[in-house]
Amino acid sequence: MEEQKTITSLQNPLVKKVLQLQEKSRIRKKLGLFIIEGQKELELALKRGIELETVLICEDLRDSALQIEKVSHQLIIISKLIYEKLAYRKTTEGIIAIAKVKTHAxxxxxxxxxxxxxxxxxxxxxxxxxxxxxxxxxxxxxxxxxxxxxxxxxxxxxxxxxxxxxxxxxxxxxxxxxxxxxxxxxxxxxxxxxxxxxxxxxxxxxxxxxxxxxxxxxxxxxxxxxxxxxxxxxxxxxxxxxxxxxxxxxxxxxxxxxxxxxxx
CATH class of the missing domain: 3.40.1280.10 (SPOUT methyltransferase, trefoil knot domain)
Incomplete structure (x- = not known):
């Protein structure tokens, strides 16, 4: 796993990328990526073989039961301010992931x-x-x-x-x-x-x-x-x-x- 990073600025390019992936189908299709928010959803995705690109974690809210370090190439710590900007819900255990789309042929x-x-x-x-x-x-x-x-x-x-x-x-x-x-x-x-x-x-x-x-x-x-x-x-x-x-x-x-x- 790559060296752990921390993001505290709302202007960070990765923060902007997550917002675009949340809001724009065109960007999801172009990049072949999408957003997963919440521990339960993430666990189900991993169980079914969804590949993760990046995981963003707010340590203040994180549930330590999910050992996400084992399944992500890049783990990034984000501030509570950034998490609240990105999260759709307040009850998603401080975890947001960028994942790779699967084909549905x-x-x-x-x-x-x-x-x-x-x-x-x-x-x-x-x-x-x-x-x-x-x-x-x-x-x-x-x-x-x-x-x-x-x-x-x-x-x-x-x-x-x-x-x-x-x-x-x-x-x-x-x-x-x-x-x-x-x-x-x-x-x-x-x-x-x-x-x-x-x-x-x-x-x-x-x-x-x-x-x-x-x-x-x-x-x-x-x-x-x-x-x-x-x-x-x-x-x-x-x-x-x-x-x-x-x-x-x-x-x-x-x-x-x-x-x-x-x-x-």
Whole structure:
């Protein structure tokens, strides 16, 4: 490990770099780097093989339980003033890391089961919804989460934060709608699309075979391409006056029905 350094100035180039990586997707893509904040998130990232470039630690707030020196090429001590400037939250144990992005190509996905259960989300935009979908996927131990026509950078700090680090625990594949449909058909997964019209009650579907549950945005739903390629369109019956729920809530209902049928 390189000699330990200390930063006390807000004008330090590394401080400015961290702020840019937090705020600008363009910079994250250009540099192939992103920010991880918090001990729990960092531990999950390391467990899944995320490579760190630099770790910034505020000694006044640090939890000594995480022996980060063993996994970083560069460890830098920062003042509490700098930490408060950089941190999204006050309860992240004084640790912020610069990490290297991983590729999320569909061809890199590996299924360990013969009947994988996969969640597909088309064009999700809100980081909070994406984070909630990833948390649900982790809770259900899904085989993969696929994002079609992504509108948000998966390494957006708001997604990492709202997923509580589950962005690192899941196999994530990114691609166009057409690419993901082709991938699912090649892997012989049944495609069940959440839709409002021409749909079967979700409880009447057999999810015990290799299955992809597909959800769209709350505002526009799924594109016609998905509905035309679905094995079945499925619906969660509503008893009130509105015709849709939050996408992460809908996905959770469908996923855990599938898990129930599989005996969890």
């Amino acid at each position: 569909l061809e890199n996905l590996k299924f360990q089961r013969n009947n994988p259960l996969v969640l597909v989300a088309e064009a999700p935009e809100k980081p909070g919804n994406i984070g909630a979908l990833l948390r649900t996927a982790d809770a259900a131990n899904l085989d993969a989460v696929l994002i079609a026509n992504p509108k948000s950078d998966i390494y957006n700090p708001n997604i990492i934060r709202s997923s509580v680090g589950c962005v690192f625990t899941q196999q994530i594949g990114l691609g166009s709608t057409e690419e993901i449909i082709s991938f699912l058909k090649d892997k012989k997964l049944k495609i069940y699309c959440a839709a409002l019209s021409a749909s079967d009650n979700y409880i009447n579907i057999d999810y015990t075979q290799a299955t992809a549950i597909v959800v769209g945005t709350e505002s526009t739903g799924l594109s016609d391409t998905w509905l035309e390629n679905a094995d079945k369109n499925i619906i969660i019956p509503m008893q009130g006056e509105i015709d849709s729920m939050n996408v992460s809530v809908s996905a959770a209902i469908l996923i855990f029905e599938a898990k129930r049928q599989r005996g969890f």
